[in-house]
Amino acid sequence: MKIINKVLFKLHIKKPPRPNFSPSGILPGHIKEVLQENELNTDSIIYSLKTDMTGAEAFGDCYIMFDEKGLYIAEIEEPEIPKKKKKKNTPPPKPVLHKLTALPINEIDEIFAEQYLATGQLTYKYNEEYFSLGYFSIGLLSKADSFKKIFNIFKQGKDYNQYITGDKGSMCQKCGAPVPPGMHFCKDCVSKNSTIKRLFSFFGDVKWKMVFIIVFILFSNALNLLIPQFSTQKLYDEVLNPGNTLGYDALLKGLFTVVLSMAAIKIFNQLFTLVYQYLVAGMLPNVIYSIKIKIFKAMQRLSVGFYTHKQTGSLMERVTRDSNNIYWFFVDGFPYLIGSAITVIGIIVIMFATSVKLTLITLLASTVIFVCYPLFHKLFKKMHHKVWVQHSKLTSKVSDNINGHRIIKAFSKEDDELNAFTKISDKVRDAEVTVANAENTVFPILSIFIYLLGALVLGYGGVLCITTDELTIGQLLTFVVYLQMIQSPIDFLSWVLNWWARCVDSAQRVFEIMDTEPDVKDIENPVILESFRGEIEINELQFEYEPAHPIIKNLSLKIGEGEMLGIVGKTGAGKTTISNLIARLYDPKEGVVKIDGYDVKELSSKQLRKNIGIVSQDIFLFMGTIADNIRYARPDATNDEVIAAAKAASAHSFISKLPDGYETWVGSGGQDLSGGERQRISIARTIIQNPKILILDEATAAMDTETERNIQNSISELKSGRTTIAIAHRLSTLRDADKLAVIDDGECIEFGTFDELMEKKGAYYKLFKLQEEALKFIGIEQADEEDEKEEKENER
Amino acid sequence: MNDNKLSLEFLKTDECSFSFNQNGFLVLSVDGESKGRIKLIRSYPYSLTDEYICVHDIEDNEIGIIRDLKELDESSLNCALKELQNRYYCPTITSVKSIKERMGHFYFDVVIDGKEKSFTVRDLTRNLRSTNENTLLIFDMDGNRYIIPNQEKIEPKSRRLLEPYLY
Numbered sequence: 001m002k003i004i005n006k007v008l009f010k011l012h013i014k015k016p017p018r019p020n021f022s023p024s025g026i027l028p029g030h031i032k033e034v035l036q037e038n039e040l041n042t043d044s045i046i047y048s049l050k051t052d053m054t055g056a057e058a059f060g061d062c063y064i065m066f067d068e069k070g071l072y073i074a075e076i077e078e079p080e081i082p083k084k085k086k087k088k089n090t091p092p093p094k095p096v097l098h099k100l101t102a103l104p105i106n107e108i109d110e111i112f113a114e115q116y117l118a119t120g121q122l123t124y125k126y127n128e129e130y131f132s133l134g135y136f137s138i139g140l141l142s143k144a145d146s147f148k149k150i151f152n153i154f155k156q157g158k159d160y161n162q163y164i165t166g167d168k169g170s171m172c173q174k175c176g177a178p179v180p181p182g183m184h185f186c187k188d189c190v191s192k193n194s195t196i197k198r199l200f201s202f203f204g205d206v207k208w209k210m211v212f213i214i215v216f217i218l219f220s221n222a223l224n225l226l227i228p229q230f231s232t233q234k235l236y237d238e239v240l241n242p243g244n245t246l247g248y249d250a251l252l253k254g255l256f257t258v259v260l261s262m263a264a265i266k267i268f269n270q271l272f273t274l275v276y277q278y279l280v281a282g283m284l285p286n287v288i289y290s291i292k293i294k295i296f297k298a299m300q301r302l303s304v305g306f307y308t309h310k311q312t313g314s315l316m317e318r319v320t321r322d323s324n325n326i327y328w329f330f331v332d333g334f335p336y337l338i339g340s341a342i343t344v345i346g347i348i349v350i351m352f353a354t355s356v357k358l359t360l361i362t363l364l365a366s367t368v369i370f371v372c373y374p375l376f377h378k379l380f381k382k383m384h385h386k387v388w389v390q391h392s393k394l395t396s397k398v399s400d401n402i403n404g405h406r407i408i409k410a411f412s413k414e415d416d417e418l419n420a421f422t423k424i425s426d427k428v429r430d431a432e433v434t435v436a437n438a439e440n441t442v443f444p445i446l447s448i449f450i451y452l453l454g455a456l457v458l459g460y461g462g463v464l465c466i467t468t469d470e471l472t473i474g475q476l477l478t479f480v481v482y483l484q485m486i487q488s489p490i491d492f493l494s495w496v497l498n499w500w501a502r503c504v505d506s507a508q509r510v511f512e513i514m515d516t517e518p519d520v521k522d523i524e525n526p527v528i529l530e531s532f533r534g535e536i537e538i539n540e541l542q543f544e545y546e547p548a549h550p551i552i553k554n555l556s557l558k559i560g561e562g563e564m565l566g567i568v569g570k571t572g573a574g575k576t577t578i579s580n581l582i583a584r585l586y587d588p589k590e591g592v593v594k595i596d597g598y599d600v601k602e603l604s605s606k607q608l609r610k611n612i613g614i615v616s617q618d619i620f621l622f623m624g625t626i627a628d629n630i631r632y633a634r635p636d637a638t639n640d641e642v643i644a645a646a647k648a649a650s651a652h653s654f655i656s657k658l659p660d661g662y663e664t665w666v667g668s669g670g671q672d673l674s675g676g677e678r679q680r681i682s683i684a685r686t687i688i689q690n691p692k693i694l695i696l697d698e699a700t701a702a703m704d705t706e707t708e709r710n711i712q713n714s715i716s717e718l719k720s721g722r723t724t725i726a727i728a729h730r731l732s733t734l735r736d737a738d739k740l741a742v743i744d745d746g747e748c749i750e751f752g753t754f755d756e757l758m759e760k761k762g763a764y765y766k767l768f769k770l771q772e773e774a775l776k777f778i779g780i781e782q783a784d785e786e787d788e789k790e791e792k793e794n795e796r
Numbered sequence: 797m798n799d800n801k802l803s804l805e806f807l808k809t810d811e812c813s814f815s816f817n818q819n820g821f822l823v824l825s826v827d828g829e830s831k832g833r834i835k836l837i838r839s840y841p842y843s844l845t846d847e848y849i850c851v852h853d854i855e856d857n858e859i860g861i862i863r864d865l866k867e868l869d870e871s872s873l874n875c876a877l878k879e880l881q882n883r884y885y886c887p888t889i890t891s892v893k894s895i896k897e898r899m900g901h902f903y904f905d906v907v908i909d910g911k912e913k914s915f916t917v918r919d920l921t922r923n924l925r926s927t928n929e930n931t932l933l934i935f936d937m938d939g940n941r942y943i944i945p946n947q948e949k950i951e952p953k954s955r956r957l958l959e960p961y962l963y
Contacts (some may be wrong), residue, residue: 056882059911117841118886118941130833130854131819137887139938385960508897512918 025049025146025164031063034095035074044068046154047164049147051136053119061095062134064122066151071108071124073134075099110155111148113141120144163590199326199507202287209283213276217335220272221342223265225350228481230261237474280335288327295323295513303519304585322506329503337496340489347486354475354482358461362483365453369446369490376442383435390428397424454483520587526604532611533596534692534723535561536582541591543577543746551577552588553746559739564724566734568767569743575727576616578743579695582725583612595693613691617698619678623667626655629681630662633689645688650710651680676707683711694719696726700733708733731771740764807851807860809867814875822879824851824859831859836879842927845884849876886943887913889934892954895961902961904934908942915940920961932958 025047027035032042048065054075063074079093108124111133120141122133136144146163153160203210239254351359401408401417408417461476471479536559543552551574559565567575580586581593584600593600600608613633621629630645631637637645642662646652654677658664666673666681673681679699686694696715700708712733715726719736728734735754742750742763750762757764811827824831831853839848839861846865852858862868865876893905893912902917915936917923923935932944944950947958 057885059887059909116883116885118884118943129819130821132821137938137940139936139940141939382959389962 025150027063027065030095031074031076031078034076034097035063035100038097038100040072040074040100041067046160047147047150049122049136049140049143051122051134051140051144053135053137056119056121056135064134064147066105066154068105070105071103071133071151073099073101073103105155108151108155111151113144113148115141122148195504195507195511198511199504202291206283206287209279213279213283213335214338216272216276216279217338218342220269220276221339222346223269223272225343225346225485226265227262227269228478228485229350230258230265232481233472233474233478234258234261235474236477237472241474276335280331284327284331287330288323291323291326291510295510298514298516301518302513302516303521304580322509325506326503326510329499333496333499333503336492337500340492340496343489344486344493347482351479351482354479355461355464355471358457358464358471358479361460362453362457365456366490368449372446373491376446380435380438383431383438387428387431387435390424390431394421394424394428397421450487454480457483520584520605522605523602526607527598527602528604528607529596529598532607532692533561534611535559535596536693536723536725537594537597538578538582539592539594541578541581541593542589543574543581543586544589545586550589551746552581555591555743555746555748557741557748557751559723559725562721562723563738564719564726564736566737566740567725567727567743568729568731568734568740568764571729573743574746575743576697579614579616579697579725579727582693582695583614584608610689611692612695613686613689613693614695614697615679615683615686615699616695619675619682621666621673621678621681624665625660625663626658626666626681627662629666630684630688632685637688641688642684645684646681648687649680649684650707650713651677651684654680676711680707680711683715692722694722694724696724696728698727698729700728700730731768742767804861806863809862812862812868812872814868814872814879816875816878822875826859834859836876836883838880838884841884842929842931845880846877849880886941889942889944889950889954891951892957895957901937904936906942915942924961926962932962 027042027045027048035042044067045065046067048063051062051064052059054060054062061076061078063072063076065072065074075098077096077098079095107126109127110125112123112125112130114121114123115138118138120136120138122136122144123130124133125131150160150163153163235255235258239251239258348359348363351362397420401421408414458476458480461471461479464471465473465476536557538555538557541552541555542550544550555574555578557565557578567578569575577586581588582595582600584593584603584605587601595603595608610633622632626646627639627642630642634641639662643652646655646662655662655664666678683699699715700711708730715724716736726734726737734740737754739752740750740754740757741748742757744763750757750760750764752760758768807826813825815823815825817823817833821833822836824834833854835852835854835856837850837852838845839850847863849862849865850858851860851862862876865873868876887908889906889908890910891907893907894903895905896903902920903914904917905912905914907913915938917934917936925933925935926947927933930946930948932947934942934944936942944958947955947962950958
């Protein structure tokens with residue numbers, strides 16, 4: 001972060017927005033000036049769009065804007081603001097207007113935003129003819145779409161003001177610069193070390209333990225450094241020295257002192273090691289536990305949209321592998337890193353104290369190693385990455401194969417799959433062989449070099465010993481021992497950076513989850529309803545999963561308390577999206593969903609979802625017993641209630657026939673249940689929830705007629721006293737609906753009672769007749785009629 | 797052996813004539829009958845860029861498929877190629893200057909058409925995609941798409957910068 005940013009941040013002063021940054025749809029001041037100089041009255045501009053292309057393949061700034069008289073296209077070159085100003089008080093460079101085109105407003109009927117691969121085009125229609133307005137990068141599609149919408153509303157003479165939000169987009173919280181959506185800080189304001197700081201913040205609660213650990217590591221390694229002083233120098237110079245004139249007793253005493261000192265140092269060294277290892281082992285699992293809980297908590301907070309954009313594997317990796325990467329670095333790497341650093345520094349100091357000349361020669365020769373090691377490690381890092389890539393491809397292949405085993409068998413593709421697997425395995429083997437060969441070549445060469453370095457030191461030291469008094473034989477041998485001792489920590493320090501990089505890399509992925517803001521979140525003080533009635537009102541609803549791909553276009557519906565609404569329509573018409581919006585799994589782009597008179601955004605999402613039960617066609621059973629799954633929404637439900645709910649869902653009959661009854665293990669690795677059985681368990685789960693609003697999204701789509709009939713009966717029981725929305729393809733399942741809505745291409749094209757719609761002879765009538773004929777063709781109607789006769793007779 | 801091979805009907809290229817209207821939009825006439833403004837869509841955008849081209853009308857209804865654009869007459873071929881070039885234009889990265897990582901966001905400084913450009917990418921496993929043809933696709937946080945047509949042929953420095961992030 002730049003110094004000025006740091007100062008402003010410390011003083012809690014926000015930097016003013018950059019000059020070319022203005023709220024969406026509003027012209028920036030410096031552009032207004034240029035346009036006014038060219039006699040365009042910018043005060044009357046209603047809305048504007050800044051695009052980044054001046055042609056189909058040409059990048060350049062372009063402003064498209066309109067007022068009550070016309071639409072204007074201005075190609076303006078905005079000079080980049082230099083990062084460093086040469087002189088103070090130099091005015092920023094002025095934008096240059098290259099081209100200004102004006103189109104009379106009455107010669108534009110409607111604007112369209114078309115999407116291509118990486119670009120988009122704004123076009124307009126006049127007298128059934130299309131004309132081009134300009135191009136833009138696909139990232140601006142959403143803005144172009146807003147521009148199109150506001151212009152078209154303006155042309156229709158409707159109120160467009162509510163759509164001009166003046167949205168400033170996401171801004172850096174430190175310097176005010178624009179940042180991509182979902183980010184809080186710009187690149188300049190995010191410290192390089194922020195991840196490291198945050199990583200260490202996990203250890204905030206155990207900082208005193210950390211201090212103790214570091215002190216103990218310090219002691220342990222310092223003691224380790226003393227060992228050669230006794231085991232070599234003292235032993236050779238004071239005990240084993242042939243020129244010694246001391247008596248036998250004195251020599252024996254000296255020998256004992258050396259041996260005892262060595263033993264004492266080793267015992268204390270091991271004691272300190274034991275203590276710090278004990279402290280580390282006790283502390284880290286707790287830290288990692290808290291990291292895992294934080295990631296999982298953050299994941300639960302996120303909206304459905306987040307999960308649909310991420311691969312399950314990538315999310316699982318964050319909870320398991322990434323937190324483990326952090327764990328292993330701090331368990332294994334961190335203590336050894338401190339120990340190695342202390343050892344290297346300590347040995348160099350001792351070496352200098354022993355012989356300056358010999359140390360300088362050693363360091364000079366070592367520079368070759370210091371230069372070579374990073375180079376080799378860079379090379380190996382690349383090779384290891386390639387191995388990792390091939391390994392991950394192999395893992396994906398295995399996972400794909402296991403998940404698709406039924407299809408593989410059905411198509412008899414075992415041999416092809418084996419061949420594909422062999423090809424990837426070959427690549428893994430080749431990559432691993434390359435790494436092994438490289439390691440087996442490079443490291444022996446380095447070892448020889450280190451060995452030669454030792455020989456050089458020994459030779460030069462020997463010369464110093466023999467020709468001068470600068471070095472004793474004990475000192476020389478101690479020096480060689482230290483030289484051997486320093487090898488391993490230097491080796492470790494040279495590759496610990498990779499390990500640290502992997503740990504930081506994992507930490508970044510962990511923080512990404514923690515930093516993501518959920519798309520759907522409660523307002524500060526959400527409304528908590530005293531009693532939930534279940535009245536639903538949808539007004540002018542619009543929704544899209546991807547920009548410019550509307551799923552719900554303009555939908556309005558009203559469902560009274562305790563009523564049943566049947567929704568019908570083609571696949572992809574937007575039926576499921578409506579139920580997602582009522583349950584507030586997503587927020588609409590425009591319009592409002594009201595429950596009991598309140599916008600769902602104002603309601604507490606916890607209360608809302610407690611009162612909305614969804615039975616969808618995607619049935620998911622969690623790992624656990626059938627009883628656990630049924631009481632998922634209400635863990636305190638009694639065993640009586642569980643059986644009662646299962647009976648109501650027509651599930652009891654099959655559950656009681658299972659050997660383990662309600663304690664049958666289901667979910668991943670559990671009992672294999674049929675689609676109908678799983679669906680009935682999910683209905684029982686919703687029954688026990690006792691929601692005020694019940695959404696049945698193709699709940700019986702995958703059932704045979706008999707099961708469907710059973711489930712229909714249970715649903716009929718279930719919907720009494722609650723608002724029900726039933727989405728179905730088969731119109732027969734909606735026979736009890738109070739109202740019916742036909743959805744087509746995101747719009748409600750028909751709404752009314754069954755009789756009203758049949759009388760209208762519109763879309764519903766056509767669908768009904770079509771299905772009736774199809775059923776007649778397969779002879780189902782007859783069976784239905786016979787059933788009905790039987791039912792009536794039974795009733796009598 | 798089953799002789800019931802699947803067959804696909806293609807547009808008769810000798811009856812198709814593509815041209816640009818006065819407003820610069822591609823129009824088609826089949827056997828003299830005008831189909832109005834049309835869209836061309838590649839079925840295999842990376843491997844077979846000029847083959848299996850779907851022709852849609854402005855309402856997105858398919859008119860037919862052209863097996864190979866080369867079967868068209870020269871004037872139609874040029875118009876169709878120009879249209880596809882516009883529709884499938886993707887900023888091509890010629891060189892990567894730097895890739896910086898901050899808080900899980902990757903800041904790319906690249907050169908496109910001789911001009912420097914910066915963009916941010918999140919979640920590299922999802923947004924850095926290699927195709928079978930060695931093409932590298934990069935998607936930034938705004939939804940923009942960039943392409944490196946052949947990652948093997950990009951200059952060595954750029955490849956070195958990209959390599960650690962390729963999966």
